[in-house]
Each structure stands twice: as C-alpha cells, then as structure tokens.
Amino acid sequence: MKLEFDVAIVGAGPVGSVLAALLVKRSVCPPGRVALIDPQPARDGDGADWDLRVFAINRASQRLLAAGGVWDRLPRSRIQPYERLCVWDASGAAGGAGSLTFDCAEIGEPDLGSIVDGRSLKWHGLQAARQLGVIVVESGVRAVSIDETAAQIRLGDGREISAGLVAVADGSESPTRQRLGIGTTGHSYAADALVAHVATAIAHRNTAWQRFLSTGPLAFLPLADGRSSIVWSVVRDEADRLCALEPASFGEALESASAGVLGKTRLDSAVGRYPLRLRTADRFVRERVALLGDAAHAVHPLAGQGLNLGLLDCGALVAVLEAAADPRVFGDRRVLRRYERWRKSEVLPAAAGFDAFDRLFSNADPVLAALRSTGLGLVGRLPLAKRWLAAQALGTAGDLPPFIAGREEITNDRSSLRR
Numbered sequence: 270m271k272l273e274f275d276v277a278i279v280g281a282g283p284v285g286s287v288l289a290a291l292l293v294k295r296s297v298c299p300p301g302r303v304a305l306i307d308p309q310p311a312r313d314g315d316g317a318d319w320d321l322r323v324f325a326i327n328r329a330s331q332r333l334l335a336a337g338g339v340w341d342r343l344p345r346s347r348i349q350p351y352e353r354l355c356v357w358d359a360s361g362a363a364g365g366a367g368s369l370t371f372d373c374a375e376i377g378e379p380d381l382g383s384i385v386d387g388r389s390l391k392w393h394g395l396q397a398a399r400q401l402g403v404i405v406v407e408s409g410v411r412a413v414s415i416d417e418t419a420a421q422i423r424l425g426d427g428r429e430i431s432a433g434l435v436a437v438a439d440g441s442e443s444p445t446r447q448r449l450g451i452g453t454t455g456h457s458y459a460a461d462a463l464v465a466h467v468a469t470a471i472a473h474r475n476t477a478w479q480r481f482l483s484t485g486p487l488a489f490l491p492l493a494d495g496r497s498s499i500v501w502s503v504v505r506d507e508a509d510r511l512c513a514l515e516p517a518s519f520g521e522a523l524e525s526a527s528a529g530v531l532g533k534t535r536l537d538s539a540v541g542r543y544p545l546r547l548r549t550a551d552r553f554v555r556e557r558v559a560l561l562g563d564a565a566h567a568v569h570p571l572a573g574q575g576l577n578l579g580l581l582d583c584g585a586l587v588a589v590l591e592a593a594a595d596p597r598v599f600g601d602r603r604v605l606r607r608y609e610r611w612r613k614s615e616v617l618p619a620a621a622g623f624d625a626f627d628r629l630f631s632n633a634d635p636v637l638a639a640l641r642s643t644g645l646g647l648v649g650r651l652p653l654a655k656r657w658l659a660a661q662a663l664g665t666a667g668d669l670p671p672f673i674a675g676r677e678e679i680t681n682d683r684s685s686l687r688r
C-alpha cells in the first residue's frame with residue numbers, strides 16, 4: 270500500500286524535524302499529512318552529559334524554534350545564553366587594542382544568542398513534530414522519482430511514499446540530492462574541526478571566546494554547567510597530532526593555543542572530529558523538490574551559522590508554502606523558485622563571506638596579521654559598524670520570514686510573499 274502525504278521530509282536532523290513541526294504548527298499542512306523519514310531518528314532524550322555537538326543559536330533561530338513549539342521543550346539546563354563575544358587575532362591579545370568585544374548590553378539585548386545541546390535539540394525537535402501529528406518513518410530512502418503529480422519515494426524497507434513535495438534535509442553528503450542528480454560547488458578546507466568539553470580555571474563569564482590562529486580559529490563556547498565547549502579548526506596533520514595526545518597534553522596544547530584566556534584548561538570529554546568543507550548545491554529546488562540545511566549548503570563553522578542558515582531555510586519554505594495555501598501546488602516549480610531565490614540571496618553571500626574570512630585569518634602573513642588586528646580594533650571603536658555586525662550575529666538583519674520578523678500581519682497579505 271502506498272502512503273500519501275502533502276510533504277515528505279527526508280532527514281530528521283534538526284532542520285528536517287523543525288521544518289516538520291513548523292508545517293503543522295503553522296497549519297500549512299494538517300496533522301497526518303507530513304512524513305519525516307530517517308533510518309536513524311533521535312532515540313534518546315537529553316543524555317547524561319552535554320552532546321559533543323553544541324550549537325550557537327542566534328535570535329532569529331530562537332524565534333523560529335519557538336514558533337515550531339521546540340524552544341520551550343528544551344531543558345533550561347541544556348541552554349546557555351551568552352552575553353559577550355570576544356574575538357581576537359593571535360598577533361594581539363583578548364580585550365586588547367586589536368580585539369573586538371560585543372556586549373549585549375551595548376545593543377540593548379538580553380543576550381547575543383544561546384549555546385544549545387545538539388542531542389537535546391534533535392530529540393525535542395523530533396518529539397515536537399511527533400506530538401503535532403507528523404508521521405515519523407524509520408527507514409532509509411532507496412529511490413526517488415518525480416512524475417507529473419507527485420514525487421514517489423521507495424524506502425529501504427520496501428514501502429512506497431507519494432508526496433506533492435519532497436523536502437531534502439539529509440545532511441551535507443545528502444544521498445537524496447545525489448540521487449536526484451543535483452550537483453554541488455565548493456572545496457575542502459583540508460582541515461578538521463575538533464570538538465570537546467573543557468573545564469577551565471577562569472570562569473567563562475557567559476562569554477564566547479574566539480582566537481584566530483594562522484592554523485585556524487579556536488572557539489570556547491560557554492556551557493550552562495560552567496564548562497566550555499571548544500571548536501578548534503586545524504589543518505589535518507595538526508588534527509592527527511592533537512588527537513593522538515594524552516588528555517593532559519591536549520589540555521596544555523589548548524591553553525597555549527588560546528593564550529591562556531581561561532587559564533588552566535582540562536579536557537573533560539572525548540574529542541570529536543569533523544572534516545571541514547564549503548559545499549553549496551547548484552540548485553536548491555527542482556520540480557517537487559526543495560533542499561534545506563546542510564543538504565543545500567555546508568559552510569565553515571567559524572561564525573557558528575550553519576544550522577542558523579538551515580533553520581531560516583525552514584522559515585522561508587514554510588512562509589512560501591503558507592502563501593501558496595493549496596497543497597496541490599506545493600511542488601510547483603514556480604512556487605519553489607520563490608524559496609530558491611530567497612534563500613540563495615541570503616546563503617550564497619554568507620557562505621562566501623565565511624570563506625573569505627577564513628582565508629584572511631588562517632594565514633601566517635605578518636602584513637595580514639597586522640591588518641587583521643587593526644581592522645578588529647577599528648570595528649570595535651566604530652559604534653555603527655559594531656551595531657551592524659551585532660545584527661548579523663543575532664540573525665535579525667536578513668530577509669526574515671514574517672512570522673519571526675515580528676511582521677505576522679503581513680502573512681495575511683499573501684501578495685507580499687509573491688517574490
């Protein structure tokens with residue numbers, strides 16, 4: 270028997286689950302008409318310790334998670350708002366003339382964003398979707414074909430699904446994107462990001478710290494239990510060397526790489542390792558198909574924006590489908606092109622910007638080092654530039670879906686969404 274849905278979402282990661290929850294919560298689809306397909310959906314709740322993967326979630330994403338009924342489900346013990354961001358080049362010192370510090374008080378905000386446990390986000394996103402009546406299908410996708418009226422999905426367990434629209438959110442390797450023959454553009458950074466939790470002698474003071482070394486950026490993100498989570502981008506050989514160190518030596522290497530900004534540093538978890546690449550899909554849509562999240566764009570994590578961009582994909586697609594109103598036209602290429610134009614205009618410049626930033630900062634040239642420090646110090650002294658950058662970090666500067674931009678009434682005027 271073939272199962273029929275308005276929208277079938279492939280991938281129950283944070284992006285797929287939040288999209289599923291939003292579609293029903295915003296009444297774009299009735300309960301029972303959205304399928305969420307994943308061979309390995311999240312199985313456990315919040316875990317004994319913080320997940321090795323934590324996300325810096327900005328204000329726009331927080332509003333979106335709230336709109337999908339996900340934010341309020343997250344345990345407060347797995348959310349740490351951060352109030353300050355301190356960024357500096359290795360040629361200077363944290364808080365010195367060549368560094369840049371944002372404080373939420375300077376822009377009249379309660380915080381600059383929150384560090385959220387990855388496992389909790391994935392689990393509560395899935396649970397929110399389930400509770401709203403999304404059908405979770407625990408299987409892989411074996412084949413996808415598109416015909417005049419619907420997309421046909423053959424599952425690994427032999428079942429078949431028919432849907433007016435397939436939303437592809439199965440991560441940066443996206444087997445579904447590959448199956449559909451959608452190519453990608455980008456390059457490998459020949460570097461890996463090491464992630465771990467650390468205990469530090471000096472308190473993090475609800476501050477995210479980031480030091481730019483010529484080998485790549487090192488970030489300390491504050492956790493609610495007083496520890497910090499590190500994201501340390503390093504070239505592959507150096508990653509091999511660091512991963513082979515004893516925990517005590519790893520802590521010493523971290524302390525040295527961070528110029529001791531948080532004092533003595535002790536490794537307090539395993540070390541995770543992720544290859545870094547820039548990859549954007551050549552098309553975000555085709556007839557009956559829309560790509561979201563890392564399936565559409567994987568970016569360098571130096572600005573902590575990958576998931577934030579993916580969540581805004583969800584918001585944009587929901588807003589476009591909401592305006593289209595009739596599930597029979599959800600897969601129509603003219604409808605989906607609005608989503609593609611909207612998101613490409615936001616995502617592609619952001620991805621190029623993070624890439625340029627990495628080239629400028631992950632560089633040992635002494636002239637560039639001097640320029641970086643002068644540039645950071647200068648921005649720190651220009652209130653307007655600082656305010657602009659703060660809006661970028663909060664995620665409130667771009668073209669936001671009306672329902673999270675505080676312009677809810679605009680959704681009643683559907684013509685505003687006919688892009």
Ligand SMILES: Cc1cc2nc3c(=O)[nH]c(=O)nc-3n(C[C@H](O)[C@H](O)[C@H](O)COP(=O)(O)OP(=O)(O)OC[C@H]3O[C@@H](n4cnc5c(N)ncnc54)[C@H](O)[C@@H]3O)c2cc1C
Binds near residue numbers: 279
């Ligand atoms: C080191 C590091 C740090 C980062 N820090 C941040 C940060 O602070 N803030 C931020 O915004 N972003 C951050 N990012 C980016 C963020 O991790 C990604 O953007 C985000 O995880 C993408 O979510 P997703 O749901 O699109 O994909 P994924 O999280 O990859 O989920 C994909 C899902 O698809 C499923 N799947 C795979 N294949 C199939 C298939 N064939 N059929 C069905 N399902 C399938 C998988 O099981 C999985 O559940 C970071 C990235 C890295 C590498």
